[in-house]
Structures are given as structure tokens and as C-alpha cells.
Amino acid sequence: MLRILHQIFRTGIVTEPLPEAEAEIRVVGRQLEEAIRRRFRGSLTIRQVDAGSCNACELEIHAINNPIYNCERFGVHFTASPRFADMLLVTGPVAFNMEIALRRTYAATPEPKLVVAVGDCGRDGGVFGCSYASLGGVASVIPVDVVIPGCPPTPTDLLRGILAAVELDKKKRG
């Protein structure tokens, strides 16, 4: 136990003191926090859906949860059920074998049903393209609000894309 406490104190808070190059995160993060406070009463709940990714996009989505990016401080968190979700964060080309599950997840999500397509695959199928097994980008199956390109997009790109979707929602509702 003492060792754990010692490690906690020795580590300190790693979230804030970001290297200069990452100062952007703080800016994006603050905007994100503000937008979420206004639009979603301080809490944006995301259901992540892998519709066929290679899994590297998932690694970067995990990373926005790590103590360095720590998306929870901006009010962003992930839920297990689409029924609690404000936003679907969808990765991958949509695999033919995942099409039905993706449609059902979308149907189970309440309004405003924001959909963010992640990665070059989410945009247009990426390296996997369109084929017998890949239906291409997410928009070929469900309506998409924002695309975050990249292979995979960096955690900063992801936060910026989530912000764009939240801001977009503001416009959508006036």
C-alpha cells in the first residue's frame, strides 16, 4: 500500500503539464469542455463501435482516456450501452458482417444521435476499400456528422473531431 501511495505522489499529476507541442490539446480541450457544458449539461457520453477496424483506431481512442489526455476532465466519457449515448464513435470500414449490428446500434441510440466516423477507413474504407466484405465508409450505412481522417488519427485529432461534432450539433439545433 505504501508503495502505491509513494508511486502516486512521485508521479504527481501528469495530465496538465503537457509538452509545448501539445499545448493545442489544452485549447481544444477547453473549447470542448465549454461546448459540452452548454450543449450536453457538462457530460458527453460516447458509445464506441468498431464496425471493422484493424484495431489501431481503438488504441488511439483508448489513449484519449489515458492520464495524459484524460478526456474525462472535459466531460467526455464512454458508455457500454448505446441507449445512454449522445454520440457514436465508429471506426473501420463497415464490414459486411458488422452491418446489421451497426444499424441496430444506431437504432438504439437516442437523439441527437451524433455520429463521428473515425479514421481513413471510417471515411471511405481506407486500405480495405469497397469489396465483397467491406462496405466502405461509415456513411454508406448510417448518417455521419463528422469524419476524423488519419490512420489512425492521433488523440488530439480525435478530441478535435469530437469537438467539431458537438459544435455542429449546436448549429443543427440553432
Add this chain to the structure above:
Amino acid sequence: MSRLLHSLAEALGADVAADASLRPASVAGCAVPRARFAEAGAVLKDAHAMLVAEWAADESAFGRGFGVYACYRWAKDCVVVKAELPAGDPTFPTLTGSWAPAFRFERQMHSLMGVVPSGHPDLRPWIAFEDWPAGAHPLRKGFDGTRPLARGAGDYAWIRAAGEGVYEIPVGPVHAGIIEPGHFRFLAVGEDVVNLEERLGYVHKGIEKRFESLPWGEGHRLAGRVSGDTTVAHALGYCIALEALAGCEVPERAHWLRALLLERERIANHLGDLGAIANDAAFAFLWYQMMRLKEGLLRTNSALFGHRMTMDCVVPGGVAADLTAEGKRAMAAELDAFLPEYERLVRIYDDNASLEDRVRSTGVLAPQKALELCAVGIVARASGINHDARIFHPFPPYDRLDEIELEVPVLVSGDVHARAWVRVVEVRESVRLLRYILEHLPEGPVRAPVAAPPPGGAGFAAVEGWRGEIVYWLQAGPGGEVNRVMVRDPSSVNWIGLEQALPGNIVPDFPLCNKSFNQSYSGHDL
């Protein structure tokens, strides 16, 4: 001569013909009549070999029917046994009589290539789903892979159990966390799992078919996305097989840089897994700490190689990134800071009684079972199997075994703890290897040109990714074009290990067991 080939020749006599098309020469190729395909498998089982992979190729471009292939190994000794099937009667005797992993390999071959393993007891679709149109075998040359499938209907025939108190729990395909999709069907009595059945294939993207439409020089990018968390090792598998096939001499420095990228990938993923295993035992502290260390490594990757996961750095003929003197110093400094931090966390893992209570004797894959399943990688090494492709299929600097003395951790308890502890030791070893590489990195070019592969040739590679052994087999067509690319991720064999490890555990321990295996869905589903 290969000991395995020798056993085959003794048992099958003149029916074993050498197959000279296979490269590199360290892997022996041979052909047997199809009627004796299973017999050959049984002979090699008696010779203590393991079944590495089994696959089929449509060889109509050569004016033949299909080829079925099985790869076996015993330590460094590796053979690929081939049988030819006529197009009008694509049947062959099943290997399932001797080999447990053949159950899924053959279901997959049956679904995707339409070859029929006679005597296989369970030919439900695998990777293909029951709502695919009848007769759709995408890996056949006559199948147009560019057009979407027409969706039909049908139900999967789940394994059922009757009896008082037995109930089913369906989980997935969309899981609770940020994780890939797959379906698990538990049969349970109270909290105890009686049976776990996996049904995978949700993220099937047609990767093997897509390779056939890409030029040789572009396949590495696709290989690097078979399982994104293993991008270096997969790209490496593809490139080494291609270089063997085309006879390319990779510059020494490029080999070493490849090893450096491979070990960095191993460390990053092991850190993530160690954190996630602790987290699934409700010890979030370690998850945060491990993720912090991992993030540091990814940032160094980004600064030195231009990509956080070093995607597309391994290319045919060498590497697309070099390391400057300054980069070397930065990495050495990183390792100096990393190791003591890491050791402190390992100590905390090891000292924590409540964690120990969760991870010990949970999710046991007994060594005998691991052997039966021909498990590979971390899973195998946690269950007593001493196999590591870095030793058995080495490239520089791994071939300097006397000097680097790579320690391959092998435990026998086969539980969650063993799978975690193999990772713990491997991280230390990788750090040691990285230091060795930084100190001895030879100078010189980092890329060589790759010639066009010879028509009809085949190239083989086995690479130890962080999860385990990855196998690629590339076949050139009659014009030297891509005829077939076979990919075998460690997950193709190890997923069955999870199924076997679970009965007897309680349902709430499933996430923890699953995390300790951490197999790839994408790498399995292709």
C-alpha cells in the same frame, strides 16, 4: 536434412516429392498424394511436430485445381506439405483426426475457398456467415471480390446444452468497452461457465482477397493493417516472405532497425495489456501508470519515426525510416528513465495480494491442452511451450544468439498470472535488446531494391510479434503476379485456447481471462 521431412519420407516412401518452389531454403517444401495428406499429418504428429497453419490456394491460373497446404514445425525444423485437388472434386482427407487446430483452419478453408475436408465433423461456416449467398467462396479466382455480397438468411447452429439450471448468456458482437467485435455464447449453471463458444468473423474485411489485387510493392501497407496493434510484425512477415521469394538481400542496418521497431511494439503492447489486466481486476491504478509509460513510448516513436505506432516504416527491401545519432541518444535516455519506473510498477503488481487473488489459478490453460491446440506466443509460453520465432526463424541481430542470450520466459501454471508474467519478463528482455541494438547498430544503407518474384514461386516467413508467431505464405502466379497471400495471425490458433481455458471459471472472471489472452479479432477475421 530436415528431421520432419525424413520421418515423412520413411513413412510414405516414394509418395513424398520435394517441392522446390518454396523459399527460403530453411523451410522444406514437399508434395504428397491427396489421399495421404492426413496420413502425413499423423506421421508428423508422431514425430512431435506442431501444426502451424493449414490453407488452400486456387491454382487454376496454373491450369490445376486447388492446392491444400499444411505447415508443421519442430523447433527450427519447418516443413510445408502440399496436396493437389482436382477442380471438379476439391475434397481432401481432414487433419482433424490428429490435429485440434485443424478444426477451425478447415472450416475457414471450406467457407472461403470451397474445398471440402472429408470427415470433418463440424462444417458450420467460419468467418463466412450463414447469411452469405450459397456457393460464395471469395478466395476462388472466379469470385468477383469487388462487388458487395447479396445478403440471404439463415441461423447459426449454436452448441446447446440441456439440463436443469443451464442457461445461455449471449455477449456481443458490440462489446461493452472500446474493443473489437465478436460474439461469445456462454452456457452457465449459476455463476459457473460450463461452455464458452466463440463466433468470430464480424470484422472480416476480405484482406487475403485484397492482397491479390495489389502489386507486390504495396502489400506491406495492407499487411500492416491486418491487426493494427501489430503493424510492425505483420508488415515484417509480409516483407520477409516477399524478400525470400524474390531473393532480396536486406541490408544489415535495415534488419537491426526492424528488430528495434519490433521490440518497441512489443513493449508498448505489453504495457497496455499489463495495465488492462490489472484494470479488469479492479486495480485501475496500474492501468493509469502503465498507460502513462506507454504514451511516452508512442511519443518517442512519433518524434523519431513520424508515426506513433511506426506504421509503414517496414517496407519491402528494408525500412523507410532511419535513426540519427541524436535519435539514438534520445532513445537510450528514454530507456534509462523507463526501466526504473517500470520496475517499480512491477513490484507493485507483484506485491498486491488482492490482485494476486484474482489472477492466480484463474483461466488456466493446462500445458497439455496448449500443446494439443498448438498454441503460440505469450499464451504458449505461459503454458509450458518454449517457442519463439525470434530464435527459430531469426534475422539479424537475433541470429547472434550467443551474444544476445535472449531469455524466453516460460511458465507452466497457464493462468492469468502466467500470461501477465511472461509479458513482464519480455518487456525487460526487449529493453535489453533495444540497448544492445542501439550500441551495436551497424552503419550502411537501410533499403535494397526488390526484384520481381519468379513465376510459380512461394515465399514463407514466421515472425514473433508481441502476441506470438505470425506466418505469411506468398505465392506468385504463372506471370509472377500475386496469386495468393496467406496470413496466419497468432489469434487464429490462440482464440481456441480461451474457449478451453474458461470452463470451470465464473462468468464475472471472463473479462479478466479474455484480457490476459488479448487476441486480435481483426487478425483472426482477416
